[in-house]
Each structure stands twice: as C-alpha cells, then as structure tokens.
Amino acid sequence: MNSLSLRLVIATTFVFMASLSCAFAVLVQEAKYGLFRVQRNSLTVQVDTLEDRLRATRGPPTLDLGEFAKEAGKPISYALLDPKGHVIESHGVRGVDVSPAVIERYDTDDPFGFSIERWLDPNSGDPVMLILPDANGAQRIVVTVTARDGYLVQASMPLIDSRIAITDIMYTFTEGTVLAVLLPLLLAMIAIPIIVRFTLKPIRRVSQQATEMEASTLDRRLSLDHVPSEMRGLVFAFNDLLARLDRAWRLQREFTANAAHELRTPIAALRAEVEAIVPAKARSILAVQFDKVARLLAQLLALAEADSRSIDAAGHFDLVTLAREVVADMAPAVIAAGKEIAIERSGDGEATARGDLGLAEIALRNLIDNAVRHSRAGSAIRVLIDGANISVANTGSDIPEDARKAMFERFWKKDRRTSGSGLGLSIIDAVMKRLGGTVGVASGEGTVTFTLGFQPPVPA
Amino acid sequence: MRVLFAEDDEAVGRATAASLTAAGFVVDLVENRDDALHALKTHRYDAAVFDIMLADGSGLEALAAARRSGLDLPVLLLTALGSVDDRVTGLNAGADDYLVKPFSVDELIARLRALQRRLGTSVAMALTVENASFDPISRMMSVNGDHVPLSRAEGIVIERFMRSLGRVVTKEQLAESIYSFNEEYTENAVEVHVHRVRRKLESSGARPSIRTVRGLGYIMVAESTS
Numbered sequence: 001m002n003s004l005s006l007r008l009v010i011a012t013t014f015v016f017m018a019s020l021s022c023a024f025a026v027l028v029q030e031a032k033y034g035l036f037r038v039q040r041n042s043l044t045v046q047v048d049t050l051e052d053r054l055r056a057t058r059g060p061p062t063l064d065l066g067e068f069a070k071e072a073g074k075p076i077s078y079a080l081l082d083p084k085g086h087v088i089e090s091h092g093v094r095g096v097d098v099s100p101a102v103i104e105r106y107d108t109d110d111p112f113g114f115s116i117e118r119w120l121d122p123n124s125g126d127p128v129m130l131i132l133p134d135a136n137g138a139q140r141i142v143v144t145v146t147a148r149d150g151y152l153v154q155a156s157m158p159l160i161d162s163r164i165a166i167t168d169i170m171y172t173f174t175e176g177t178v179l180a181v182l183l184p185l186l187l188a189m190i191a192i193p194i195i196v197r198f199t200l201k202p203i204r205r206v207s208q209q210a211t212e213m214e215a216s217t218l219d220r221r222l223s224l225d226h227v228p229s230e231m232r233g234l235v236f237a238f239n240d241l242l243a244r245l246d247r248a249w250r251l252q253r254e255f256t257a258n259a260a261h262e263l264r265t266p267i268a269a270l271r272a273e274v275e276a277i278v279p280a281k282a283r284s285i286l287a288v289q290f291d292k293v294a295r296l297l298a299q300l301l302a303l304a305e306a307d308s309r310s311i312d313a314a315g316h317f318d319l320v321t322l323a324r325e326v327v328a329d330m331a332p333a334v335i336a337a338g339k340e341i342a343i344e345r346s347g348d349g350e351a352t353a354r355g356d357l358g359l360a361e362i363a364l365r366n367l368i369d370n371a372v373r374h375s376r377a378g379s380a381i382r383v384l385i386d387g388a389n390i391s392v393a394n395t396g397s398d399i400p401e402d403a404r405k406a407m408f409e410r411f412w413k414k415d416r417r418t419s420g421s422g423l424g425l426s427i428i429d430a431v432m433k434r435l436g437g438t439v440g441v442a443s444g445e446g447t448v449t450f451t452l453g454f455q456p457p458v459p460a
Numbered sequence: 461m462r463v464l465f466a467e468d469d470e471a472v473g474r475a476t477a478a479s480l481t482a483a484g485f486v487v488d489l490v491e492n493r494d495d496a497l498h499a500l501k502t503h504r505y506d507a508a509v510f511d512i513m514l515a516d517g518s519g520l521e522a523l524a525a526a527r528r529s530g531l532d533l534p535v536l537l538l539t540a541l542g543s544v545d546d547r548v549t550g551l552n553a554g555a556d557d558y559l560v561k562p563f564s565v566d567e568l569i570a571r572l573r574a575l576q577r578r579l580g581t582s583v584a585m586a587l588t589v590e591n592a593s594f595d596p597i598s599r600m601m602s603v604n605g606d607h608v609p610l611s612r613a614e615g616i617v618i619e620r621f622m623r624s625l626g627r628v629v630t631k632e633q634l635a636e637s638i639y640s641f642n643e644e645y646t647e648n649a650v651e652v653h654v655h656r657v658r659r660k661l662e663s664s665g666a667r668p669s670i671r672t673v674r675g676l677g678y679i680m681v682a683e684s685t686s
Contacts, residue, residue, distance in 0.1 A: 264540040265469055268561035272475035275565045276482075287564050294562050305543050324676055328628040331673045335681055343675030358545060383675075 004200070005193040012188050020181055024173070031169045035160055036141075043143040046076060047155045054080075054147040061151045063089055075157045083150025095154050096130065098144045131159060202226040206235055214433055218246035250308060257304035260297045267293055299423040302362050303410075306430040311356035316457050319351040319385050326364045327383055334368070338377045341368070346386035353388045353454030355435040360454065363431040363439070367392045367450055370424045374448070388456040396448035404441050428452070461576060462486040464508040466496040466519060467538065472511075472561075479565040485572070493522040500526055505533055507572050512539040512550060520553045527554035534575035538563065570626070578623045587622040590667035590682050594618050603664040610660070613638050617657045621670060621680040630677035654678055 046068060053064045063080045065072060072078055072091035079095020082088050087095035130142045139159040147153045206222050213220060221239045224232060271290050275283050323343050334341045345351070353360065364383075367390075371381045375394035384391040399407070406412055408429040411422040425439075428450075432439045438453040463480060467473035468491050477487040488503065490496045493514045500508070510519040523535055537550045537558040550558050556579060557571050577587060587594045594601045599615040601608045610618065620629055620637050631650050638653065639645045658670045671679050 261540055264561045265472070268540070268563065269469055269471035269475070271562045272472045272479070272565065276475040276478040280483075280566075283564070283566055287566070290562060290564065294560070297562075298560065301543065309543075324630070327673065327676055328630070331628045331676070331679055332626045332681075335671050335679060340671070341673055343673075345675070358543075380674075 005196045008192045008196060009189055012192060013185065016181065016185050016188075020177075024170070027169065027173060028166050031166050035165055039141055039157060039160060040143065043076065043141065043155045043157060046078075047143050047145045047153055050078065050153045050155070051145050051147040054151065054153060057148075061148060063091065063153070065091055077156050079154040079156070081144065081152035081154055083152075085152065087154075093140075093156065096140075096142050096144075096156065098130070098142075098152060098154070199228065202228065203231055206231075210238065213242075217433075218242060218249050253304045253308045256300055257308070260300040260304070264297055267297070296423070299366075299427060302366065303423060303427050303430060306359065306362055306427055306434060309356070309359060309434075311359060311434065313355065315356055316352055316354055317357040317360060319353055319388070319390055319454070320345065322357065322360055322364060323383050323385055323390060326361060326368065330365065330368050330372075334372055334381065337372050339372060339375060340378075340380040342380055342382050344382055344384045346384060349387060350457075351385050351387065352457045353437075354457045355437065355455055359431045359435050360452075363428045363435075363452055364390060364392075366424045366427045366431075367452065370428075370450070371448075373424075388454045389451055390454070391449050391451040393447055393449040395446055396443065397446070399441060399443045399448060407441070408439070461506045461572070462504070463488070463572065464496065464499050464503070464505045465489045466491075466493070466509065466514060466522075467511045468492065468514050469511070476565055476568065480569065480572075483565075483569050485569075492516045493519065496522055497526060500531060507534045507536065507575055509536050509538060509568070509572070510555075512537055512541065512546070520550060523555060524553045534572075534579040536568075536571055536575060574625055574627070577625060578627075587619065589622055589625055589680070592622075592661065592664075592666040592668050594622055601660075603661070603666040606664065608660055608664045608666075610657075613653045614657050614660070617653050621657075621678070622668075625668070625680050625682060628673055628677050628679050633677070 050063060050065070050068075053066070054061055057064070061080060063078055065078060068076070068078065069091070073093055077090065077092025077095070079087050079091070080089035081095060081098060085098045087097055089095075130144070131139055140156050141159045142154060142156040144152050144154040202225075206227060209220075209222050221242060222235050224235055227235050267290075271286075274286060278286065320343075327341055327343055331341055368381065368383070371392050371394035374396050375381060376396075379395040382391075382393045384393065408425050410426040412425070413422040428439050432452060436455050438451075440451045440453065442449045442451070461484070463485050465473065465477055465480070465487050467476070467489065470491075473489050473491065477489045480487045488499055488505075490499055491514075493516050496508075496510065496514070496519075499505075510523055512519045514522065519537065523537070534556045535554065537555040538561060539546055539550065539558060540561045547558055556575055559568060559571060585596075587596065592601065592603045594615075596619060599610070599612075601610055601615070601618055616637050617634060620634060631647055634650050634654070635645050635647075638650070654670060661669060668680055668682050671681055673679055
C-alpha cells in the first residue's frame, strides 16, 4: 500500500465504482417514477376524453367508450360513478367507489410505497388518483374525474411492477455501459503508473540532489525548479532543515578550529617552559610527544579547514607546480625520517586541475605525510603526476578490500597501537569531496598507491 | 647572533628566550608591536622572530611596515594559526620562514641558523656545516681542516647548498647560480657538477651529504643518515 501508483489505482477504481453506483441508483429511481408517470398520464388523458364525451350528452349519464371499448380491461378498465361516489357502470375490471371517506384514508397513508398524488377536488373537477390493492392483491392505479351533474368518470389499470421493469433496464444498461465504463477504467490502470512516474520526475531529481549531499556540502540547497506545487512544501522543509544543520555543523567545525587554535598557545608555553629547563639532550625524547600533540592540533585544524574553508571553486592550478612546492617544503622532513622522495611525470600533456589550490595543497601534504609514516625505512615515496591526477606511492603491505573504504573514516587506525591520530586520510577524503574530486587506494606487490583525482579544467 | 623576539605570551617569550640565550644567542624580548619597531630602529639585529598576533596589532602589519621602510634582516614568523592561507599571507608580508606553535626550541634554533646562513648580512663569514666549511671570499673548502680543491662551478654549488642547508635546492636554482642567463646549459651539466661535489664530500669524509629529490632537485643534510 506504499506505492503511490497502487493507491491511485485503488482510489480511481473506487471513485469509478461509486459514480457508477450513484448513476445506477438515479437511473433506477427515475425508471420507477417514470413508469408510474407514464401510466398516470395515459389514464388521465383517457379519463379526460370520457369526461368530455359525457359532458357533451343529455339525459341519464352513460359511458361512451368509443374506440376504448375494445380495449376495456386490457389493461385499462373504465367506470361511471354516481355523485355519491358509487360505481354504477363498469367496463373491464369493476370500478372503485370513491367516497370522500376513501379519499381521506388513502390520502394520509402510503401503504404501497408510493405517495398518493392527489389533484382531487370534487368541486374543481381535477382528477383524483389512487393506488389500491385489487382483488388479486396486485396494485391498481385509479384516476377519477368529476364530469356532468356530480357523476364521476374513472379509468384504472394494474400498476406495472417496477421491479421487473428495473431489472430489465438494469440489464440493458449494464450490457451497454460495461465496455464504456471498464475500458476507461482499464486505461486509467495503465496510465496511472506512467503519469505517476512522469509527475514524480522532478521529485526524483530532488532525491538525487539530496543523495549527493554530504556534511561538507551543507551550504547547497535543493532546487525548486519544476517541482510540483504540492511538493514544494516538502522541499522547502528539507531546505530549511539543511540550513539548520548547516549552522549546527558550522558551529561544530568552528568549535573544533577554535579549540585546536586556543590549545596551541598554552601548549607552546608548556613546551617552551619544559624545554628551557631540561638539558638539550633530553629534549629529543620530549619532542616525540610534543610533536604528536602539535600534529594532532594541526590535523584537527586542517580537518576543520577542509570542511569550512571558503573556497575558490572556479580557480585553476598546475599540478606540477603544486607537487614541486609541497615536495620541496616536505622533503627535509621526509629525508630526516630516513626516506626518499621523488616527483615523476607521466606524459608531457597538460597537468592542470580545477578547484581551490589551498585545499589541493592540504590533500597532497596529508597524503605525503601519510606515506612517510607508513612506508619502510630507506624506501622511496613517489609522487606521480598524470593528467589531473596525483598519486603518492610508498612501500607497504596490501590493504584488504574491507579496509579500503573504512580507512577514510575519522580516527580509523589499522592498528590500535599505531601512534597516528587516524585523521590524515579523513582530511584527504573531506578535501577531495569539497573539490569535487576523488581519492582512491590501490595496493599490491609491496606498494600502496593513493590517487587524488582532481577535476580536469573546463575545455576553453 | 643577536635576535629580536616579539612575543606577547609571557610564558612562551620568557622560556624561549631563556633557551635561545642558553644556545648562545643574544635575545631582546619585547611584548608589543611598537616596542618591536622601536627596537629595530635603534639596534642592529641579525634576525627577528615575530609572533603573528601581538597585543597591539598584527605582527604581519608590523613586518610589512618594517619591510617598506627598508628593513632587510631575516624574519621568522611564529603563528598559532597555521592554515594554508595564513602561511601564504605571512610569506607575502615579507617573512623568510615561519613556525607553527607549539614549536620546538631546537627547530627554532636550526631555522634561525639556516636563515643566518642563507640571508645573513655578513656574507664574508665562513660557512660551516659539521666538519666541512667553505670560505666565500677565498672560495676554498676544507673538511676536518684539510683543503679540498674545487672548480669554480663546484664552489658555487657547495656555497649554494651550505647556505640552503636542510632545504631543497632545485636544478633550476643551481643552474641560475652557475650560469649567466645568456649561457646555454643542460640539466645534465648541472647533474654532473652536483655529482662531482658529492663525490668530493664523500671521499674527504665530510659529514654533510647531498641527497637527491628526484624530479625536483637536491637537499644538503648536515649528518648523513644512510
């Protein structure tokens, strides 16, 4: 029941069936009263004719049936009543006495399911209509009208059983409309899923946008273009939520940045004080711990910067220049750590990338730093530039498949005992996401290679 | 070596100054920008260390102002910020080097000495790295006091390396030092000069060595680690 298409199909079917039932009920009611009206009208017309003929005669009143004589009793019967309402002459089924008392009785009740229409006014000469049970228990419709000298002319016939007529009408109606009703219904069933798909296209686009959102892209908003007005509320609400999340996230980042920054000065003071009182030779032992703290603070700040730095998204930079500057800056530390570092180029083509140079520098620095920490002593770290990609390869053991994704999480460590913070790769991951680029890892034959895939420049 | 140290954190300033003094530096410690600018005008220093944030204003502004008025001594910036942009801003304002807090006093001493070698006003002073020294005037190198003969180009190479101890020197930078700009040269020729200098250092038993950063250049390290 969670499919919109299914719900619509069910709802449509229900509406179809309901309107069909209503139409049917109206039709049945119309048929019932329609039949009744036809009978009453034909009786009224005949009674009026007989009344006119009676008025045209002199002497003792008698019924001149004329052309009706042959039909008397099949099904219409005729009668003449004296001024007191007693039948004095009948043709076909015996007439019905219409005394004021009878009229009074039938006027108030509705024993036959029909309201008794009463035009009667013995003085005005309007016809009186009654529905009465006849001798066989069937119902008769009786129309009586005042003619000459208080004499009454009457015509009656059995009331056609509307149930039989209705069954007949129903049958004809169903036969005629089944195609006219079921075909549109069938078409609706087919059309609804297609219409739903088509109508929800903008929603799918919005969901796609939402899927692509990351903590680092909280400044983006869902596009309202082509979103149906019924769905705008949802998109607005989502964007509003994003704005609140963005603010909360920013505060969180700022807190990290401020905390790391505020810690730097007191730790610098502590380090300066300690280093001033210990002998120069003992400093190197302390340096390991102090450097670890310094590095962690730098990484926390880099992580905050990667997430919140206002970036020059339209900028372009040369990967060779970037690699040369970063390697030149880091080479002393790499060599001091007992390792080598080299820059290699693959191909002579352009090595330009699009995005923020500062972020790219953070990514490359952290990647080289990672390589220094995880490669064997005396081994070489290779920085390879290939198109809009920079790879950093170092010696190292194979990385299992399941660790390849997890290693970019914050505070991930291959081994709990290792001294690193587990932040380096997550910084790279955050940076590359903000740059719209990728970071991948490959390993084998004693080499681990991380590749930063920057966005190639837009062709001019 | 006389150093002006502008630092507004009392503990960092006092303790660092004490360590520098113990290492043989003469240190003048000031706490604000105005005192720093005043000291620079009235005394002669070999180097200056500026905290980027001083009590009465940015150390960067003070540095930029001093540079505009002709200050040419080596300046090292101390920063608690350390983002990519802050570093670039610092270097653009005229700093020669920077250190991020919390720094090690040994690192500060090494950086100050490197600055002195690279940019020091006393160009005539002999350059010494461990057991090797080079006299920029006589263009002579000695290792453990023994004279090591050098060609003109080799002398330029060793001077360049000693002045940039612990820092990468690119092949382009070496070529610019060796050849005048209308002289034709090949990368290979630069490599040959470096190779010869390296062999002479090794054969003479010098402790500093020249390491290759393939694809970029070379770096001289004081003590051979491999």
